[in-house]
Amino acid sequence: MTRTHLPGILAMAAIVVASNILVQFLYGDWLTYGAFTYPLAFLVTDVMNRVYGASAARRVVLVGFVVGIACSLIGTQIMGEFGPLVTVRIAVGSGLAFLVAQLLDVGIFAALRGGSWWRAPLVSTLIGSTVDTAIFFSIAFSGALSFIHPATDVSWASEVIPLLGAGPMAPLWVSLAVADWGVKLTLALIALIPFRLITARLRAA
Template structure:
């Protein structure tokens, strides 16, 4: 079916922009707090459980309103999230988040757009997993690797790097690498889980012209 290429009304974008900004801001705050239950404080942060839903918001906007709308959602969500994250988190976290967000979300858009006519679950699952890998690598290196500790010092803040060694799966590695691995594994898991709300929201918003793209 021919995709929807008309310019969406601003009101139609608001729910997606709001969801995107809320998810990223919450994740930027939660990523600063280790997930301590079950002794996983050196493997996970709370942000790993919230950020994957940014891809859900992006993919829903892409599916329902088209590629141009999804780009606007990414751009607006990016600006709101980075500006507010500087205030609610730290400048270094905001820079890392903004860089990783922009690259990963654009990649997610491109992969989703190439796969959008396949069975409904393939595009959101594949695009979110690949984009999550890039997002995790960029974010944790910029936010917590000692090589980027100068960002904190430039803003007159204490170095927030997490370069001290921990043992994971029998191997010694920097804490930020351990957290990145745990973060990515959770993102993959949530990528599968998020297919359920994705399918439900897809049906709820099925009145838009793009509703028949894919097979659901």
Template sequence: MALVVVLSNILVQFPVQGQVGRLALADLLTWGAFTYPLAFLVTDLANRRYGPSLARRVVFVGFALAVATTVVFPPLLFRLGLIPFELEPGRLVRVAIASGTAFLVGQLLDVSVFNRLRQTSWWRAPVVASIVGSIIDTAIFFTVAFAAAFAFVGPSDAFSLEAAPLLGLFEPQTARWISWALGDLSVKLIIAVVALIPYRLITARWWNQPLAA
């Protein structure tokens, strides 16, 4: 979990460069969108093998790291010349609050949903839990970090609030952060399904062992 969170909070600073038809990926995605969903895989594996109590402990470790690295890494990467911008302190605090809250709520919801479904088909608990957790995680992070309604948390980002075509392609125009949220969620949902492959391979060796209570 520590590796996933630290790596994701570094990679989130770097947009994905590329074009799919008229869709500019850099306008929607960062590389962190591809590593962060693995946190749900880690949580589900911990839950499957060791039970919800230890899974929640793993989540709390991830939460602490999510907040700490969100505050530490952007200024550090800017000073190293790896990113071209630096967030003002108030903006950095708002993003850290959004990141930590989204991680904690999304991951704890994943644990809860997984446990409700753990006696069903092997694939149902991890995929449903990851999808539900991903939706809530995305909704919380992007609204708290960017929506004008949460300006009381900290300074807003003017660029994220500007109106632009949805996903850079469609009408009507919406605030840019809504397109960012949809792009991020799309990747999370895809990875929630693809992650069933490593989940199945890793848990196969545990399959005949008793489930942790």
């Protein structure tokens, strides 16, 4: 790791910390404010991958993973109205989802980096975001995975309601996952603009 990687490291750490804080605050019925900051981690990973290569991107991902684990450990010690701010299942889900999805993003980006400038960041982020959402919400809230930590009560997340308030009947956690996934996909498209601008500037420096 060199000093040129430091901005990427700091950006990833800041995004992870901010997302862990903002996830405590609701935005509407299905989202938290953290849903709007966390996807920026994929932007940081892709910029690092394009400018410095896959090895540097993986190192930045590992830094983000360690910071995320630290945030989760702190959150498990802070008591809220209904118990710890971060349950064991949320800690496991967020850590595993981040690591798997980000490393998958790095690998897919590296495989597609020779094509059009937008293809690698778009495809890698779309797939990584989908995997991230599936892993996190399943581990954190699915009743089928309660064996991960039986003491964590996720019965509220299994309440069957119309999907996003208007669709077919599904557990509440599925609506939360779909809303989160939708934000990730939208930001994946929007992030192509800063990705193009940032990488062009760094590669010209």
